Amino acid sequence: MTTTIKVKGMTCSGCVNHVQKALTKHEGVINADVDLATGTATIEHQDVEVSSLKKAIEDAGYSVVSD
Numbered sequence: 001m002t003t004t005i006k007v008k009g010m011t012c013s014g015c016v017n018h019v020q021k022a023l024t025k026h027e028g029v030i031n032a033d034v035d036l037a038t039g040t041a042t043i044e045h046q047d048v049e050v051s052s053l054k055k056a057i058e059d060a061g062y063s064v065v066s067d
């Protein structure tokens with residue numbers, strides 16, 4: 001399945017790499033596409049808790065925008 005999460009606090013490609021790395025090393029994540037311009041992370045994953053994916057982003061030092 002695919003989940004899109006809005007990420008706040010990314011300012012450069014280094015941030016993008018940081019978030020991308022945090023997500024791809026998360027258990028059950030197949031692929032993570034992080035876009036700096038739109039501030040979104042599109043995550044392709046197996047059956048994992050979305051809250052756990054959000055926590056991985058927050059643990060990497062960024063905020064998650066909840067709607």
Ligand SMILES: [Cu+2]
Pocket residue numbers: 010011012013014015016
């Ligand atoms: Cu940065």
